[in-house]
Amino acid sequence: MSRFFSEKYKNLSPYVPGEQPQDMQYVKLNTNESPFPVSPKALEFAKDNTRALNLYSDPDCRKLRNALAETFDVGPDEVIPGNGSDELLNYALMAFCDDKHPAAYPEISYGFYPVIAGLNLVKSHEIPLNDDFTINVNDYKGLNETIFIANPNAPTGIALSPAQIEEIIVSNPDSVVLIDEAYVDFGAESCIPLVKKYKNLIVTQTFSKSRSFAGARLGFAIGDKELISDMNTLRNSCNPYNINNLTEAVALGILADPEYEKANSRIIIENREYLTKELEKRGFEVLPSCANFIFAQTAAMDGGELYQKLKAEGVLVRHFTKERIRNFNRITIGTKEQLNVLLERIDKILKG
Numbered sequence: 276m277s278r279f280f281s282e283k284y285k286n287l288s289p290y291v292p293g294e295q296p297q298d299m300q301y302v303k304l305n306t307n308e309s310p311f312p313v314s315p316k317a318l319e320f321a322k323d324n325t326r327a328l329n330l331y332s333d334p335d336c337r338k339l340r341n342a343l344a345e346t347f348d349v350g351p352d353e354v355i356p357g358n359g360s361d362e363l364l365n366y367a368l369m370a371f372c373d374d375k376h377p378a379a380y381p382e383i384s385y386g387f388y389p390v391i392a393g394l395n396l397v398k399s400h401e402i403p404l405n406d407d408f409t410i411n412v413n414d415y416k417g418l419n420e421t422i423f424i425a426n427p428n429a430p431t432g433i434a435l436s437p438a439q440i441e442e443i444i445v446s447n448p449d450s451v452v453l454i455d456e457a458y459v460d461f462g463a464e465s466c467i468p469l470v471k472k473y474k475n476l477i478v479t480q481t482f483s484k485s486r487s488f489a490g491a492r493l494g495f496a497i498g499d500k501e502l503i504s505d506m507n508t509l510r511n512s513c514n515p516y517n518i519n520n521l522t523e524a525v526a527l528g529i530l531a532d533p534e535y536e537k538a539n540s541r542i543i544i545e546n547r548e549y550l551t552k553e554l555e556k557r558g559f560e561v562l563p564s565c566a567n568f569i570f571a572q573t574a575a576m577d578g579g580e581l582y583q584k585l586k587a588e589g590v591l592v593r594h595f596t597k598e599r600i601r602n603f604n605r606i607t608i609g610t611k612e613q614l615n616v617l618l619e620r621i622d623k624i625l626k627g
């Protein structure tokens with residue numbers, strides 16, 4: 276830290292992303308990316324439809340907002356795109372948290388929530404999960420705090436139903452509820468249809484997982500137009516050209532080819548069921564996942580040790596050091612071939 280670093284940021288603990296190593300080719304199952312390339316039709320479309328790069332991008336991102344609005348059956352003013360949904364999570368936290376409305380979220384969830392709370396000097400209320408790692412809906416009723424819930428949750432993969440989430444929304448009429456649906460396309464149900472009914476709901480989704488577009492950084496939020504307008508006030512104060520021309524053009528192509536991403540998500544779901552069964556055969560406990568990853572542990576080896584040994588064998592998974600989950604590893608669902616390599620290496624390690 277230099278002696279010039281602002282006092283107010285001295286205690287920040289920044290987000291620690293999953294490794295993106297360059298030293299060798301790994302079977303990379305650690306950051307929940309899609310193993311499939313972006314839709315070839317989308318790239319083809321973008322070739323002829325990219326706004327010139329000597330011009331700034333459209334600060335209102337009208338084409339993309341219109342396409343998203345059509346896809347999700349909402350109005351264009353109920354949509355805001357972001358440079359990854361991470362950017363939008365931060366704007367939502369800036370917009371809707373203050374001394375009276377701390378940020379409330381599950382104690383075991385996406386590691387970015389505490390980071391943005393810290394960045395914005397907002398108090399966090401971390402709510403423990405049940406013993407079986409599910410979210411206890413009753414803990415969130417009448418909280419009157421700004422609630423962030425990843426659904427499905429990460430890194431557990433466990434989902435709530437929209438009816439359960441609706442109970443939370445209804446019981447917090449004077450605070451905002453944000454549902455982070457980064458993984459919703461792998462078997463959970465979206466809360467976007469509830470946006471028409473409630474003025475205090477924001478739903479975020481991303482192009483990074485089911486849409487194979489992590490490297491381009493694109494997410495979006497859908498919510499009541501007044502909430503979206505508040506988030507736009509912050510976007511226009513931080514990064515008014517947050518979506519670049521290349522990203523917008525390919526994204527329009529992705530939205531025009533929904534069958535491609537649906538077919539890929541079906542393969543991921545199939546492969547998830549396959550990996551779950553195979554790990555259970557080997558004595559692992561696997562939490563019931565609705566995401567493109569599973570969260571698993573075995574009594575045969577410490578989670579951190581298994582992570583290290585897999586890495587030495589060329590397979591990367593994600594290990595977290597938080598006490599309650601330190602025996603688990605989060606494994607991204609890849610192709611069948613990747614999963615077979617993982618299983619073969621696990622067999623080798625556990626026999627060794």
Ligand SMILES: *Cc1c(COP(=O)(O)O)cnc(C)c1O
Pocket residue numbers: 307358359360361362385425429455457480481482483489492493494
């Ligand atoms: C991956 C992820 C995101 C966001 O990803 P972006 O790439 O920034 O869109 C948001 N929430 C959760 C829970 C995630 O796992």
